[in-house]
Amino acid sequence: MQEKTLLRISLITTAVGILLLYILSQYSQPELVQPYTLTNSDLGNKVLVQGNIGSVKQYGNTTIIKVSTNDQIQVVHFQPLKFSLNKNEQIEVIGTVQKHKGEYQLISDEIRII
Numbered sequence: 001m002q003e004k005t006l007l008r009i010s011l012i013t014t015a016v017g018i019l020l021l022y023i024l025s026q027y028s029q030p031e032l033v034q035p036y037t038l039t040n041s042d043l044g045n046k047v048l049v050q051g052n053i054g055s056v057k058q059y060g061n062t063t064i065i066k067v068s069t070n071d072q073i074q075v076v077h078f079q080p081l082k083f084s085l086n087k088n089e090q091i092e093v094i095g096t097v098q099k100h101k102g103e104y105q106l107i108s109d110e111i112r113i114i
Contacts, residue, residue: 030094035073038104042097049073049106050092050114056085065111067093074105083113090114 030046038047051069065075065085075093085091092114095106 034070035067035104036071038073038097040099042104043099045097046094046109047097047106048092048094049075050090053085053087053089053091055087065091065093067091074100074103075108075111076105077108077111081111085111085113 030048032048032050033042035049049067049069051067051073054066054068054072056066057064061078061080063077063081063085065077067073067075075095090113092112093106093108094110095108098105098107
């Protein structure tokens with residue numbers, strides 16, 4: 001009898017834990033923003049931007065991408081890319097907002113082709 005009770009408690013605890021992890025993962029995504037809405041209060045925050053590639057420039061391991069939405073934002077990626085990016089491809093970028101020469105830019109953590 002005790003073994004069955006322990007098994008039930010274990011299964012219920014596991015199910016509840018998986019459900020909580022799923023719920024938390026839904027809220028852990030950064031906020032989707034449009035570049036024209038960025039302000040100084042966004043500096044240092046992680047955000048999500050979706051748009052089309054306007055241009056891609058490689059400088060060693062650094063890649064600079066111009067992403068066009070309703071506005072344009074520069075994305076800087078400091079790691080070697082594991083895939084090629086082409087003009088007009090639609091991408092999604094998660095990154096940290098910074099300001100460079102008076103313009104907002106993203107220092108990317110993750111880039112995905114969508």
